[in-house]
Amino acid sequence: MKYLEEFQNPELARGLLEDIRATVTxxxxxxxxxxxxxxxxxxxxxxxxxPDGIELxxxxxxxVCVTPLEVIDKAMEIAGRPGVIFCSFGDMLxxxxxxxxxxxxxxxxxxxxxxxxxxxxxxxxxxxxxREVVFFGIGFETTAPPNAMTxxxxxxxxxxxxxxxxxxxxxxxxIEAIMTSPDCRVQGFLAAGHVCSVMGTEEYPQLAERHxxxxxxxxxxxxxxxxxxxRTVRQLERGEHTVENAYQRAVRxxxxxxxxxxxxxxxxxxxxxxxxxxxxxRSGWRLSERYREYDAEHRxxxxxxxxxxxxxxxxxxxxxxxxxxxxxxxxxxxxxPRNPLGATMVSSEGACAAYYLYRRLAAPxxxxxxEVSSVG
Amino acid sequence: MCLAVPGRVMxxxxxxxxxxAVVDFGGVVKEVCLEYLPDLRVGEYAIVxxxxxxxxxxxxxxxxxxxxxxxxxxxxxxxxxPWEAAAAAAAxxxxxxxx
Numbered sequence: 473m474k475y476l477e478e479f480q481n482p483e484l485a486r487g488l489l490e491d492i493r494a495t496v497t498x499x500x501x502x503x504x505x506x507x508x509x510x511x512x513x514x515x516x517x518x519x520x521x522x523p524d525g526i527e528l529x530x531x532x533x534x535x536v537c538v539t540p541l542e543v544i545d546k547a548m549e550i551a552g553r554p555g556v557i558f559c560s561f562g563d564m565l566x567x568x569x570x571x572x573x574x575x576x577x578x579x580x581x582x583x584x585x586x587x588x589x590x591x592x593x594x595x596x597x598x599x600x601x602x603r604e605v606v607f608f609g610i611g612f613e614t615t616a617p618p619n620a621m622t623x624x625x626x627x628x629x630x631x632x633x634x635x636x637x638x639x640x641x642x643x644x645x646x647i648e649a650i651m652t653s654p655d656c657r658v659q660g661f662l663a664a665g666h667v668c669s670v671m672g673t674e675e676y677p678q679l680a681e682r683h684x685x686x687x688x689x690x691x692x693x694x695x696x697x698x699x700x701x702x703r704t705v706r707q708l709e710r711g712e713h714t715v716e717n718a719y720q721r722a723v724r725x726x727x728x729x730x731x732x733x734x735x736x737x738x739x740x741x742x743x744x745x746x747x748x749x750x751x752x753x754r755s756g757w758r759l760s761e762r763y764r765e766y767d768a769e770h771r772x773x774x775x776x777x778x779x780x781x782x783x784x785x786x787x788x789x790x791x792x793x794x795x796x797x798x799x800x801x802x803x804x805x806x807x808x809p810r811n812p813l814g815a816t817m818v819s820s821e822g823a824c825a826a827y828y829l830y831r832r833l834a835a836p837x838x839x840x841x842x843e844v845s846s847v848g
Numbered sequence: 849m850c851l852a853v854p855g856r857v858m859x860x861x862x863x864x865x866x867x868x869a870v871v872d873f874g875g876v877v878k879e880v881c882l883e884y885l886p887d888l889r890v891g892e893y894a895i896v897x898x899x900x901x902x903x904x905x906x907x908x909x910x911x912x913x914x915x916x917x918x919x920x921x922x923x924x925x926x927x928x929x930p931w932e933a934a935a936a937a938a939a940x941x942x943x944x945x946x947x
Contacts, residue, residue: 508851562930575934586930589899591881614852618900621883629864666852669895669903693916721909722895728902731884810937820925
């Protein structure tokens, strides 16, 4: 209970934990999909407060972590070209490509700029008509609507020196891939609240039904996470598998219709490689044919790139929930946030960074009597 | 970059053909696009992600989340200088390699 007093409302947290304890009769493994949720869980020690046997498996929900190495290398290639202004969110700066990161590209003379919003990149394009401005468009369904609107605005404003390197990823196909993997141990999901605030919850009932897995839409605050776990465990104990929305203050069933309409206009679904995981069918968005002229891969020749992953990094297994970060031999020794081998250590939302930041440096303790892996 | 942050709308105006707002995130003020929440009004709160308002939020929830994010250092991460952070990390990494 050492972390409990740090909760904003310790009494409420205590009540939820007691309810979870009273409900649990056997071990369960629940995956939190979003990296933001992972950080809340580790920061507040929620995984350590839960009854023995309730295991939280950290999901692949960090866009920086899952952006494929090939796309990172394409970004380096474009960013290093003369005449290009390459714009990115700040957390991509130190994501390692095969040979270098964006921080180093800038040190070597590339014009790399950090923007808060994709619209900032469009403004830079407007102010620099003689330069080619490229925006690095990564992220899940939460980040895609701003990027879609920016491409739409580029066309509307007649800005022709702007393009986007697009590598968007989608949550429901990732859940599908996790559930169909032969190594899957996940029995319930805490769905990512902000993804659902855009996309709504319509895609989830069929996933829950097909895989007989409860899915609870969950926010990011400690109490949100506890409530999400409480509802998931309650369903598991009763043998139910429905979709519940535990983040109603921000998520409506239909999501944000205006954003969804823009996404449908600007993007089309494509197969996408996830770093450390591999190709997941129909798990990403790319620019649709109608917006091909704004596709940086179309505008710049970036074919023929050879990628090479670190042989030591086990982030792919971390992203699939197969190992915990501190079970990797490189964790905290040759791999730290200052000198990362993989994206899960460099990204502020990565599971390895969370474990390092909150000092989960030791290897996990011996399995308890209710160890999940013992469940047949 | 993944987390969205609640903010309060202070001013609204049309710019470059888009509905834009000035939004206060617990003291940090940023320009935000309202095209996806066109009926948002001055004084209301919304969840904002990379410069776009994506969903309305009630005031109490917004305040509570902002306090939590400030406490966790997430506001600094979202709105601080990423070059400084990257340079500091790279410098320490280089020193470790040379040492």
